[in-house]
Amino acid sequence: MPRMTVLAPASPFPVSARVPALGADGMVSASHPAISRAGAEVLASGGNAVDAALAMAAVAWLALPGQCGVGGDAFALVREADGEVRAFCGSGFGPDGGTPDRYGAATTLPRYGPLSVTAPGAVAALAALHVAGATRPLPELWQPAVRIAAAGLPCTARTRDDIGRHRDRLAADPDTAAALLRDGRAPAVGTRLAHPRLAESIATLARDPDALYTGSLADRAVEALVAGGAPFTGDEWAASGHVPAQAPLEGRYAGHRVFQTPLPTPGWMVLDQLAMCDGELRTGGTAPAPLGVEAVHRLAGAARIAFDDRYHRAGADVPVPARAGDPAALAHARERIRAGDLPGPAGARAGGDTTSMVAVDAEGRAVGLIASLAFTFGAGTTVPGTGIVLNNRLARGAYLVPGHPNEVRPRRRPLHTLNTWLVTDDGGRLQHVGNTPGGDGQVQWNAQLISHLLDHGAGPQDAVDAPRFSVFPGSDAGDLGSPAELRCEDRLGPAVLAGLAARGHRVVDVGGHGAGGSAQVVSVDQRSGCLVAGSDSRQEGVALGV
Structure with missing residues (x-):
């Protein structure tokens, strides 16, 4: 895109050294070029802002693996072309067995591992967003992410640094280590990080998003978490799979x-x-x-x-x-x-880490979408055989303060950032x-x-x-x-x-x-x-x- 003059009024505070991007028929913005490219390609080929945001969200799982993922949460605010605004809030429940006395005399929940996890809400929110406003099938919109996961995306300095800072705890989980580490170390910038198992999982979810809540992927996740001591029943996963449109x-x-x-x-x-x-x-x-x-x-x-x-x-x-x-x-x-x-x-x-993205189309439809694993790489626990890293939102959001309105309770979503x-x-x-x-x-x-x-x-x-x-x-x-x-x-x-x-x-x-x-x-x-x-x-x- 050619460099152009800023159209906004002059700013009274220090002016950025970067020139803003401009567009006539659509615009996207995100924290990684591959994410923005995915959205721009959808808009350029006739898709709307919802289509673009859905494609971007899936590519973000590969481009910024420390910040977001299938096993995390996502929230979206959508303005339709007619001016109606709706919200989609995808955050999951903590374990049904997660009563305050379950954690004994602890004053905070374990920050990492199975006890830090809530059921993921991102896929449910994106599926609801798709039903509400997309024009293209979800498998089509998520095909770029499947392709990138299988072939690998070059590691950025941000991802290298994230992995380096958390190497020891990532190495403790065999599936997480296999996906992110190279010879036990953080990969060099430019190293292609391929995630073939995650590619299969994304393809499965594109066909059937409920697989993460009531299907085979849910069964694997709950089984692994229970084996790690987390008091999940599976029912809280099923309940987390429904995300209604809400008034903002x-x-x-x-x-x-x-x-x-x-x-x-x-x-x-x-x-x-x-x-x-x-x-x-x-x-x-x-x-x-x-x-x-x-x-x-x-x-x-x-x-x-x-x-x-x-x-x-x-x-x-x-x-x-x-x-x-x-x-x-x-x-x-x-x-x-x-x-x-x-x-x-x-x-x-x-x-902690999160990533956000925006898409606007020529009809004035706009989507602001934000996704997270809570802290960097979430719980550091991967669902065996799937490539899906789970969040640690329960540890970040819920309190062990007796009587507090945000005290950890069964079937309660913790506070969110x-x-x-x-x-x-x-x-x-x-x-x-x-x-x-x-x-x-x-x-x-x-x-x-x-x-x-x-x-x-x-x-x-x-x-x-x-x-x-x-x-x-x-x-x-x-x-x-x-x-x-x-x-x-x-x-x-x-x-x-x-x-x-x-x-x-x-x-x-x-x-x-x-x-x-x-x-x-x-x-x-x-x-x-x-x-x-x-x-x-x-x-x-x-x-x-x-």
Whole structure:
């Protein structure tokens, strides 16, 4: 694609060195070129955005094996061509035998291995998305992933580093080691990583997604987990295979409608952070400088309050009272932020891996999709003979805190970090769709992205590459009570970092691009009708237009 001029208004914060991608008939953006190519090829051959997103999701299992997989979870937000928005939430149940007393005196669940696993929700969500809006058969859409799995995809620096950091625990599982290690070590960059067993599994699931929930693949998974001590019955797997379309959450920000994924995702946290900041960050007048001390302080304070609400009130099936709909609570929260009267941390360390992708077609249909194994390579346990690595979402999301609304229970989905969003105007016209991986950073960086786009008129590439910050800890299950930090990329500038410290934040410098995440955004330029996209420079992704 030729390099072209940015169509968005000039950004008041540092401009990205990368040029945004543009397209007239469709656009995709993802964290790996092979994923983006799969979606762009579907759009170019006449498929719609749902078709493209489904093809991309399957290729992501091969391109980013540490971040997502068949054995993980996935969530999607879909805007149809007529403006209707629906959510598909694919997260599975923990084991039916997983009562609190099953784990004895432990204060956290085992982070890896069979006891860390929930039934996977990704395949069920993608199957539901396919039924709801695809135009092509699932075997056709997943054929590129089957082909890549059989032939192998060159190992990237990201995957090499992921494998290297987790080599010892990957080596402990024979099937996982066979798929990912070479002579007991992380493969060199460029090494083709072929997954012939996974290719067979993906082909089977394309024909029959229920095979992972009530069929042969489910039987193998449950048998292996039970042998490893996990109290699954198989019934929770069958129950996890049904993902209905749901109404999204909706809020307002800067005169726009913002849609988010519902529970068990933390989408409500993004809407509440935005509500706390609405009208206080826009460029012009007496508003604080974009990415200046006061703007960062307000966004960080809103995040800290939202995490405190989540920890104390939120379970996977327990709604949290939204400050966005309570003027008194909203005013109180804003005053606390101004005064620096912020709650102390109750949550846990951020970490883990996820990947996200976006697809928009010429009819205005848009899909934001995000998928994860929880922590890198999930449980590190592969279903024997299938190539399917299982997630460790139970360990990451569920608490062993007696009486807590998120306490581990049979047939309860644990809290999730994944969420995705889209923005329309009041007339329902699509404006932006985006998401980012990054554990508890997601809800914070998504709020920052939306502020960059709506408060300051940033183009999507500038928005995803802008200096990033996050409060730590969030509300993960491990390491409760870690000291509070504000983790900042040093591109904010020394004066801003010093000013934040003076406002009472314990500032931690994470380097120029070290905050994490790999944001993807597609925007509609209403003046030209052109699609404009940005793919985060912090990872190896690319945006492609057709």
